[in-house]
Amino acid sequence: MPIMAAPLIQPTRHGLYCAAGDFHIDPWRPVPRALITHAHADHARPGSDEYWSLRAGLGLMRRRLGGKAWLNAVDEGERLQFGPVSVSFHPAGHVLGSAQIRVEHEGAVWVASGDYKRDPDPTCAPFEPVPCDTFITEATFALPVYRWPAVQSVAADIHQWWHGNAANGRTTVLFSYALGKAQRLLAALPAPHPGPIYLHGAVAPLTQDYRDAGIELPSTHRVSEAPRDEDYGTALVIAPPSAAGSTWMRRFRRPALGFASGWMRIRGNRRRRGYDRGFVISDHVDWPGLLQTIEDTGAREILTTHGRADELVRYLGERGLYARPLATLYGDTEEDG
Amino acid sequence: MQGFAALFRELDEQRGTNAKVAAMADYFSRVSAADGAWAVYFLSGRRLKRLIGPVQLREWLTQMTGLPAWLVEETHQHVGDLAETVALMLEASTDSVAAADPGLAHWVETRIQVLRDCDDEQRRAAVTAAWRELDEAGRFLHTKLLTGALRVGVSQTLVERALAQASGLPRPVIAHRMMGQWLPEPAFFEGLFDPRSGQEDASRPYPFFLAHPLEGEPAAALGAIDDWQLEWKWDGIRAQLVRRADAVYLWSRGEALITDTFPELIEGARALPADTVIDGEILAWRDHVLPFAQLQRRLGRKRVTRRFMNEVPVRLMAYDLLEADGEDQRTDPLQSRRARLETLMAPTGPPLMLSPLIEAPDWADLAARRDESRDRGVEGIMLKGRNTAYATGRPRGPWWKWKVSPLTLDVILLYAQPGHGRRANLYTDYSFAVPDGDRLVPIAKAYSGLDDAEIRRLDRWIRRNTRERFGPVRSVEPVQVFELAFEGIAPSSRHKSGIALRFPRISRWREDLGPGDADTLDQARALLP
Numbered sequence: 087m088p089i090m091a092a093p094l095i096q097p098t099r100h101g102l103y104c105a106a107g108d109f110h111i112d113p114w115r116p117v118p119r120a121l122i123t124h125a126h127a128d129h130a131r132p133g134s135d136e137y138w139s140l141r142a143g144l145g146l147m148r149r150r151l152g153g154k155a156w157l158n159a160v161d162e163g164e165r166l167q168f169g170p171v172s173v174s175f176h177p178a179g180h181v182l183g184s185a186q187i188r189v190e191h192e193g194a195v196w197v198a199s200g201d202y203k204r205d206p207d208p209t210c211a212p213f214e215p216v217p218c219d220t221f222i223t224e225a226t227f228a229l230p231v232y233r234w235p236a237v238q239s240v241a242a243d244i245h246q247w248w249h250g251n252a253a254n255g256r257t258t259v260l261f262s263y264a265l266g267k268a269q270r271l272l273a274a275l276p277a278p279h280p281g282p283i284y285l286h287g288a289v290a291p292l293t294q295d296y297r298d299a300g301i302e303l304p305s306t307h308r309v310s311e312a313p314r315d316e317d318y319g320t321a322l323v324i325a326p327p328s329a330a331g332s333t334w335m336r337r338f339r340r341p342a343l344g345f346a347s348g349w350m351r352i353r354g355n356r357r358r359r360g361y362d363r364g365f366v367i368s369d370h371v372d373w374p375g376l377l378q379t380i381e382d383t384g385a386r387e388i389l390t391t392h393g394r395a396d397e398l399v400r401y402l403g404e405r406g407l408y409a410r411p412l413a414t415l416y417g418d419t420e421e422d423g
Numbered sequence: 424m425q426g427f428a429a430l431f432r433e434l435d436e437q438r439g440t441n442a443k444v445a446a447m448a449d450y451f452s453r454v455s456a457a458d459g460a461w462a463v464y465f466l467s468g469r470r471l472k473r474l475i476g477p478v479q480l481r482e483w484l485t486q487m488t489g490l491p492a493w494l495v496e497e498t499h500q501h502v503g504d505l506a507e508t509v510a511l512m513l514e515a516s517t518d519s520v521a522a523a524d525p526g527l528a529h530w531v532e533t534r535i536q537v538l539r540d541c542d543d544e545q546r547r548a549a550v551t552a553a554w555r556e557l558d559e560a561g562r563f564l565h566t567k568l569l570t571g572a573l574r575v576g577v578s579q580t581l582v583e584r585a586l587a588q589a590s591g592l593p594r595p596v597i598a599h600r601m602m603g604q605w606l607p608e609p610a611f612f613e614g615l616f617d618p619r620s621g622q623e624d625a626s627r628p629y630p631f632f633l634a635h636p637l638e639g640e641p642a643a644a645l646g647a648i649d650d651w652q653l654e655w656k657w658d659g660i661r662a663q664l665v666r667r668a669d670a671v672y673l674w675s676r677g678e679a680l681i682t683d684t685f686p687e688l689i690e691g692a693r694a695l696p697a698d699t700v701i702d703g704e705i706l707a708w709r710d711h712v713l714p715f716a717q718l719q720r721r722l723g724r725k726r727v728t729r730r731f732m733n734e735v736p737v738r739l740m741a742y743d744l745l746e747a748d749g750e751d752q753r754t755d756p757l758q759s760r761r762a763r764l765e766t767l768m769a770p771t772g773p774p775l776m777l778s779p780l781i782e783a784p785d786w787a788d789l790a791a792r793r794d795e796s797r798d799r800g801v802e803g804i805m806l807k808g809r810n811t812a813y814a815t816g817r818p819r820g821p822w823w824k825w826k827v828s829p830l831t832l833d834v835i836l837l838y839a840q841p842g843h844g845r846r847a848n849l850y851t852d853y854s855f856a857v858p859d860g861d862r863l864v865p866i867a868k869a870y871s872g873l874d875d876a877e878i879r880r881l882d883r884w885i886r887r888n889t890r891e892r893f894g895p896v897r898s899v900e901p902v903q904v905f906e907l908a909f910e911g912i913a914p915s916s917r918h919k920s921g922i923a924l925r926f927p928r929i930s931r932w933r934e935d936l937g938p939g940d941a942d943t944l945d946q947a948r949a950l951l952p
Contacts, residue, residue, distance in 0.1 A: 229498045230490060231511035351511065353435070354503050354847030358875075362438055397497050404491060 094189060094196050095222070097413050102198060102222075106191045107171030110134075111198045121173065123200025124184035125150045126265060138166070140175050142211065143183015145295040146265065160185075162211070178202035179213030180369050181266030182296055188216050197383065198222040203368065204375035205234055208273045209266075209301050215382035222412065223380065225390040226370045227348050228398040234348070234372045240365050241274040247344065247363055252280040252320035257338040261327040261361070262346040264288045266369050268324050269296045271346060272303045281320030284309045286334070288326045309337075330361075348372075380407070424530040426454065427462055428560040434575055443577055447585035456609035457528035463615070464607035465573050466582045471531070473571035474538050475546060477505050480566065483547050484509055487554065500895055503847020506566035510559045528607075535568055580816055590616040598630045598815050604680060628663040628674040629700065629745050629753065630815045634805060634822035641806065641825060642786040652757055652809050653781040653789065655801040656824050657740055658715050658911070659706035660722075664739060666692050666699045667749075673705075684721060687732055687774050688739050694771040700746035701739075701764070702813075703778070708738040712800040714952070715925065716913045741768060742778035745813060753813035760813070796827045802910065803827045829908040829926075830950055832857065832942045833933055834866060836903040839885045840896045842870070850885045850897070851878055853929075855907060857920070859944035863901055864920045866947060867909070872929030881932070904936040905929050912950050922947055 095104045101113030101120075109119040116133030123129055123139075125146035130139075132151050139147050141159040148157060160166065162185075166173040170192070175185040178200055186199040197218040204213055244260065251258045262268045268289045283306045285293060290308045297303055309323065318338050327345065329335060345361045348368030356364035371379060380388060380402070388409040390398050395411035402409035433446045447466065451459055485495045495512075502508045525533075534553055538546050553565050567573045583601065587594040597615060604626070605611045637644070645651065662681070665672040671692045673682045682689055685705060695701070707713035707721070713735070721727070721735050744752050744764040752760050768777045781804065783789035793804050803826035811821035834855035842851035852870050856863035873881065881903075889897045908930040915923035922944075933940075 229501055230488065230494065231498055231502055231508060233511070352502055352847070353507055354849075357435075358846070358849070360438070363436055394501075397494060401491065401494055 094191055094194055094220070095198065102412070104168075104171060104189055104191075107168035107173065107189065109138075109168055109173075111187055112200065119168075121187050122147065122185075123178065123187060123198065124181055126181070126201070129200060138173075138175075140177075140183045140185045142299060143181075143185075145298050146181075146183060146292065149291065149295060176214045176216050177211035179204065179207060179210060182210045182269070182299060182301065184210060186214075186216055188218065194219055196220040196222070197385075199224070199379075201226070201370055202379070203371045204379065205237060205372075207237075207270050207369070209269045209296060209303075213379075215379065217384050219385055220387040220389065221380060221383045221385035222389045222391065223376065224370060224392055225376075225395045225398045225411075226392055227368065227372055228376055228390070228394040230373045232348060232351055232372045233374055234368060235366055237270075237274055237367060240346075240367050241271070241276060244271070244344070244346070244365055245276050245280075247342070248275075248322050249280045251342045255319040257318040257321055257323060257341040258344070259323045259325060259335070259338060259341045260344045260346060260365075261325055261330055263369075264326045265292050267346060267367070269293055269301065269303060270369065271324065271367070272306070273301070275304070275322075277304070279304065279322070281322065282307055284312065284318065284321050284323045286323070286325035286329055288329075289324050424527055424557075424561060424564070425524045426450070427458070427465075427527040428564045430462070431564055431575060432560050434577055440581060444581055444585045444588060447577070447582065448588035451586055451589040455526065455528070456612040458526050460607040460609055460612035461527045461531055463582065463586070463601070463612065465568075466575055466577055467579045467601060468575075469607075470571045470573065471535065471568060473569075474535070475550065475569050477570060479543075479547075480505060480509065480550070480569065483551055484512065487551055488512055500841065501848055503841055503843055506563050506570060509554065509566045510563035513554055513562060530565075531568065534565070538569075586615055592616070592618070595630075595815050599627065602628050602630055602674075625667045625670065626665060626672045626680070628665055628672070629702075629751075629813075631661060631663065631676050631702070632813050632815065632822065633817040634807075634824040635817060635819050637806065637823040637825040640786070640790070641823070645806065645823070648783060648786055648789065650809055652761065652807045653783060654742060654778050654805045654807070655781065655796070655799065656803045656805045656826065657704040657706055657712065657778075658800065658802045659704040659712075659718055659740070662703060662705045662739065663745070664688070664692055664695075664699075664701045664703065664741075666695050666697060666701075668697060684724065684727065685737055685739075686727055688737065691739070691771070691774040694775070695767060696748070698746065698749035699744070699767065701741045702743040702745055703739050703741040706738050706740055707735050708774075709736055714800065714913055715911065716915075716923070736774070738774045738776050740776050740778050743813060756810045756812065757807055758809045793825060793827060826910075829910055829930075830912060831906050831908050831930060832866070832947055832950075833904050833936060833940065834907050835863060835901045835938050835941045836899060836905060837863060837865060837901055838896050838898050846878075849878060850882045853905075855905060856901065857942055857944050857947055858938070859920075864944050866918075866920045866922060866944075867907060867924045867927040869905075869907060869927045869929050872908075873932065877932055902938050904933040904938060904941050906931040906933055912947070912952070914951060920944060920947070922951070 094106060095102050100110055100115040100117050102111040109121055110117040111121045112123055112129040113120050113134060114131055118135045120134040121138045125143050130147060130150045136156045138158045138160055141161055144157060144159050160175045162177060163174055172190045174188045176188060178184040178186045180201040180203055184200060186197050189196045195218040197216050199222060201224050202213050248258045262271055283304060285306050285308055287310050343361045344363040344365060345359060346365040346367045348370055349355045350364030351366045386408060388402050388407055389412045391412050399409040399411055430446060430450045434443050437443050454462060481495060485492050499505055499508045538549060554562050557565055583594050583598045586597045600615050661676040663674045671689045672680060673685060673688060675681050707718040717735050721737060741764060744760045746752055747763055781792055783792055796803050803824060806823040806825060808821045814821060834857055836853055837856040838854040839850040840852040841848055854865055854868050856865045885897060885899050888900045890900060891898045907927050909924040909927040911925035913923050914921060
């Protein structure tokens with residue numbers, strides 16, 4: 087059943103806009119006031135006049151938006167007032183400092199969840215279900231084949247693979263998204279490691295931001311600071327997928343290539359990309375987690391962003407919920423997942 | 424079962440052929456003969472007769488998950504493979520019995536083959552029970568075996584190498600033992616490892632030796648023309664005629680026994696002395712070679728009437744001798760095999776023929792003869808080193824095929840459909856059309872010819888330019904032009920265009936052309952012989 091009042095949040099050409107409070111959430115063009123769920127490039131874009139985001143992710147936000155951006159740090163659950171609208175930020179469990187944004191106006195509660203996951207992750211605060219009337223959810227992996235295996239077992243697989251490569255003197259190169267996934271992998275790999283860990287130039291500074299925020303991670307080296315004739319024979323190298331096939335890779339002899347992503351759940355994706363191994367590990371919510379979360383919020387209205395929106399909307403509709411897709415520009419970075 | 428599932432997984436994950444061979448050799452050296460026989464059977468691309476169709480399996484999956492049928496179907500399309508969809512969609516079983524691995528043979532015989540004698544309800548119960556019992560890898564394998572399409576991503580050659588490694592026997596011995604028809608029974612697997620060369624099955628053919636395509640001019644690469652035996656490259660069915668003891672067997676290159684399809688050849692072969700094996704080509708022939716389409720009419724028939732044999736007469740064009748007097752001739756040089764073949768063939772007549780040699784004094788003359796190919800109804804010229812043995816597989820060097828350039832047409836992309844396996848959820852199966860007045864007439868399908876980057880780019884274009892969806896098939900804006908290459912063109916009453924192309928594949932994406940530049944149906948008809 088549609089809700090008759092004008093929507094509290096709706097997409098405009100600048101992004102998701104709350105007219106009553108006069109602010110945007112994760113806008114894709116510069117706006118006067120931007121509330122940001124997390125620091126991934128498709129959600130935190132530079133150029134707006136002022137930004138509001140969770141304190142835990144401030145370092146990452148600063149790196150993404152530049153030193154001159156006006157950043158306001160918000161604590162978890164802290165009440166903010168924008169005109170008649172009250173706003174609070176709640177952990178989304180996606181990456182360090184990721185938030186769901188709760189928006190309340192005249193008794194109606196909306197939650198824009200950004201990206202989120204329900205699986206355990208020691209590098210960020212766990213997702214907190216926030217009761218609401220309208221829940222804006224991602225649909226990146228909203229098909230029933232996407233159910234994540236336990237992180238410990240995937241980490242054990244990676245460890246074993248690394249161990250085998252190291253025994254044969256082959257460098258282990260693990261491609262992963264530079265913000266969030268890389269640090270989660272670092273934290274999950276069981277000790278003792280078969281060799282040293284090296285980070286690509288895109289991964290190293292973000293990892294330092296995590297450490298600066300008090301997240302404990304194993305010690306790492308930067309590839310950029312290693313001597314030209316460095317022996318990477320037993321090393322694990324973490325790099326963004328864009329490094330695959332680049333000249334940067336030439337320094338490693340006979341590297342074994344792996345990719346850590348939710349997309350690796352599908353055999354065709356694994357084989358097509360030409361990696362030796364695919365590891366199923368994602369910072370997005372899987373199918374059972376998505377349905378569980380919708381139930382946890384108690385929302386009657388579900389709005390979907392990026393991914394398999396059509397199928398999710400139809401499925402929820404058949405289950406008696408009012409669901410529709412929201413047009414957004416999120417999820418445009420191919421490496422996400 | 425779990426052991427083979429683990430091997431399958433490893434083969435799927437390994438990219439290097441040496442690692443694949445090592446994984447299989449390790450498996451073969453510790454597996455029981457019963458399991459090993461089935462493993463060789465599946466790994467070498469053989470399959471079980473399909474007992475259950477995909478529609479039924481999807482229906483049972485829908486019941487088990489409790490999800491709407493449309494969602495199961497969308498998900499299947501997204502994954503691109505039904506067995507994988509089953510494996511990924513069902514819950515990992517928590518109380519699965521990790522204790523005793525039933526073994527591949529036991530599993531196939533007691534959980535799959537018995538379904539033959541079951542009714543639908545019993546089949547449903549058995550299949551869903553197995554799904555519940557197995558883990559993800561096991562579910563995948565089990566469902567693949569049910570649908571009869573286990574593609575493992577290893578070639579027969581790799582399986583032979585692995586068996587050679589595990590048994591310590593030379594690969595040609597293994598390759599020969601794996602030829603022909605055999606049952607996946609313990610005795611077969613034990614026989615593979617038998618150190619004695621002993622008695623082989625009377626019907627067993629030898630592995631076919633294959634030629635490499637010759638790109639460019641032969642003069643520079645191949646040295647003196649006198650070193651080469653030159654023959655026409657016939658466009659028929661490669662076949663091996665096995666005449667042993669009192670029987671005659673005819674094998675196609677796909678290792679299918681086609682003895683019953685060509686009774687007149689079997690009759691004719693009786694003129695040969697016993698214990699002779701000949702390699703050659705089956706051709707439809709009346710005064711001269713007939714188009715392949717004619718020969719095709721003879722295929723797949725259980726009973727061949729005298730009348731039909733007269734309608735499409737066939738010949739066997741003999742070009743090599745693999746066994747004489749029961750002795751393997753394959754290591755002798757080609758020129759002595761040829762001399763002996765000529766002696767053997769001398770007293771015989773039609774339907775057996777001896778492949779004529781081409782006399783060419785130099786490469787330039789040979790190139791001129793090659794240009795006659797299309798008029799002669801052949802595909803080009805074969806070049807075989809006079810001193811070469813009849814080897815196994817396809818090593819580069821001893822044999823070359825120098826084909827005439829293919830025919831081409833510029834055609835318009837009309838429909839696209841997702842592929843399977845490595846190409847799952849990418850649009851890789853294309854249908855093309857040519858204009859006929861102001862309508863477009865489908866003319867051919869093609870699946871190959873684009874590189875990975877082009878496939879991805881075209882996939883994105885197809886998704887953004889879809890006009891209509893019919894199940895998995897999309898119709899697209901008819902604006903993209905491709906150059907199709909093909910080996911032949913023939914009239915056909917089964918195609919809307921009235922034309923059938925032979926071996927069509929994409930040779931170029933003509934982004935420089937618009938739909939108005941495509942060839943028309945009339946221009947395509949003009950190519951008909």
